[in-house]
Amino acid sequence: MHNSIPTEIVNTVLSELKIGLTLIDTTGKVIYFNHLGGELLGWDPNLPENNSILSCHKNESKPKVLDKLNQPATIEWHRVIKTQGRCIENAYSPINIPGQFTGAMIITKDVTERELYLERIKKNSETDPLTGLFNRNLFQEVIQGYINESKPFGLAMLDISGLKYINDHFGHEEGDRILKEAAASIRSSIRDTDFAFRFGGDEFLILTTAKEPVLKMIEARIKSQNKIPTEHTPAVLNISFGYATSFEEKSMEAVLALADQRMYRDKQTFYLGAGKFFKGK
Template sequence: MKARAGRVSARLERHERAPIAASGGYGFRRDRRLGARIVRALDSLPHGFCLFDAGDCLVFANAGYRRIFGQTEGQARPGMHARTLIALNTARGLKAERDPARIWAERRRILARRDPETVLQTLSDGRQLALTLQPQPDGGWVALYEDVTERRRTEALLRHRADHDPLTGLPNRSLFETRLDRAAAGPGGCALLCIDLDGFKPVNDVYGHAAGDALLRQVAERLREGLGDRDTASRLGGDEFALLLDDAPLATVLDSAHRIHRRLTEPYDIGADRPVLIGAAIGIACAPVHAAQGQILVTQADAAMYQAKRLGHPCLWDASLRLGSAPAS
């Protein structure tokens, strides 16, 4: 009896030492205990998971990988070289970068560093994947694919909301000041136009806040007209706006201000019984003529704007300069 118990104990000990999932050839050998469960667990992941051996041949690809790339179960076969899989996906139009050789060369450069690294891939259908390459001690490696399209879209939306006025969609004061500081310190100089609307409050009082909001949105659209790629229109708050004309020739700034003033004072259709009219006062300061710091430019342009309002003048340079005339170059 003792001998029989000893044999049973030895068999149990060998059984306990056996691996729960071992690689056999290509793919996992699904043993009687946990191998099949591990495969099912990997297949249930929302991410794509691929395991490659030291020769860059596929050992295992889960259902998430096939789902992301629209493959049937037999397409990503164990034993296929990683380069072949890239070519397969590229041929099906799933890679924004259409040269498989370039994709594979970049992947090998990453793997050669032997450190985990995550890169962003954009597919031709617009989806964005975070691809994490994880080298393994035996020379193989793991590729983990995560669809981050919605997450990045949400992050971009949150960034936009943080930097933009929700009513008009224009950059807010914080973003505007960042761009102004950069432009003022640049070699090309810039012009700052601070704009205050006259007659906005009566529109709000007579026609209601919805009409006032519609008016502000139309003002924003008019300010966007004719802006260059480096120029910025901003709503600073209430009925105050600003324009940054980056690298604008000094001789053209006053003409630009008068053109903007004429556009802002044209009639607005806000859904009332008749078009409404408003006025605008514009104060102007230029870098480096007046200052090379954004905050000083704001102070000077703001002072010029309020003086323009007091004098009934549409556009005014910095108070130290003559009304309506450009400063000497």
């Protein structure tokens, strides 16, 4: 017959492994917790009546938690929560010891470092490293959501005038400065509900509502920040703009093509007028 392991040893091992342990019954009441479990989940040894796993959940999810606790299942379930600036992962394991205890064991870990790392990976996969705007890959994902939900949308294509001339005569460092300035101009001109992407090279794309007044407002904001290049100050930002909506064309590709055509016409108009400095350069 094996001797039982002293609670102090169990707590020391769990502490060394940085694992929080909590036992809850089928009502969600906390029956036991070690020091780290209490720290991570906020259990108070002085107020045991307030210690309930349901306090960690929103009101609408509490019935589902109780249902899981009362199911004769043997499958673990996991949940990551953010609290007090940390990311906490809980692994719930149902326990049923006939005549002694029925409920669940919660293994708790601080996974903040892991979640921040995953967040960085996700951000790097979705954003353009130079401008900080979303990239073309994410556009395909977001626009597919609009299409699946049959949600109307507007697309604006934008292009920087004279960027090749600036790169050739002043270097790519100056060209990168112009690209970042363009991104800042776009970011400050759109609403919180809009998306801005670096589509490739000196092309940018805005995904927004299909309402023309909003598209015209964004265009006016961006163009108000444009500067006219001259012989003495050629390395300035000037953005051409063209937009189309899903009310005008049936497919996303057709909307994009129409916006691109209108942007190109705007660019040509600029080169024939105020931007004639770049013509033939």
